[in-house]
Amino acid sequence: MPSWLLNQAAMPAQRLVADGLAQVAAHRSHFALLSALDEAGPSSQADLGRRCGIDRSDVVETVNQLTVKGYVERAPDPADRRRNVVTISRAGRRHLVRLEKRLARIQDELLAPLRPSEREVLVRLLSRVVDHHADG
Amino acid sequence: MPSWLLNQAAMPAQRLVADGLAQVAAHRSHFALLSALDEAGPSSQADLGRRCGIDRSDVVETVNQLTVKGYVERAPDPADRRRNVVTISRAGRRHLVRLEKRLARIQDELLAPLRPSEREVLVRLLSRVVDHHADG
DNA sequence: CGGATATCAGTGTAACTGAAATAA
């Protein structure tokens, strides 16, 4: 049953990612936010939440943690004083590179039984399923 | 990123299944237990939990619910008085058929964007990933 | 005013843990 298989496969995926990131005291949301900031540049917390699919409340907490570690800076937006502008720091970029390398190894471990061409096929099929159910 | 795609695809899968079963006041664990009982015959709760990957505590509660609805019966095992023998009833089998039909439609909705041959490929690739990480 | 933002406290759920009672 496909729905069962998807959940069974998502389980080790989640575990491998969580464990791998925990080894460097990181979390999925850390990677998501740092990635988004690296791609899109300084952003408001609401924008970050929308981009990453993370709840507004959880963005607050994640930005708190990343701020403590010096990976991002949070400053009021002079152009719109409701907003905080979150900016990735140099240390944040270095940390992001570390996380990316770690995650690459984890993808490899996750898809170990599949050849490269099969991994591509899987990614393509999953993408179509995900796209079909996007925001619906 | 494959791990992300897997989680994104598992999300609508989980939602569709949960919603579809909720319409008949059922739950994933209801289907899992009834299915296991239909396949393997009367079983102890510990066996059911191991088979279905459901925690021993949750088996207790699920059997409670199925008992109230008359879909299973719980009786002490005379051969091993630590155990309860859980048996599926005739109404339980009828209910299982309903759930199976419902779940078949849900699989179809989940994989709507894929052709039958593509669905097979997806299932095969996922199976290999799941097998590779089994019980590890 | 309506709408957006950030924050915090609290809710709901699902998976799990610990301990007790019973019995192999």
Added chain:
DNA sequence: CTTATTTCAGTTGCACTGATATCC
């Protein structure tokens, strides 16, 4: 004595909601 089973109470992690203050 050790291990297994069932049960219940409680915990934890997580996504989310509601309310509030602030501002466009």
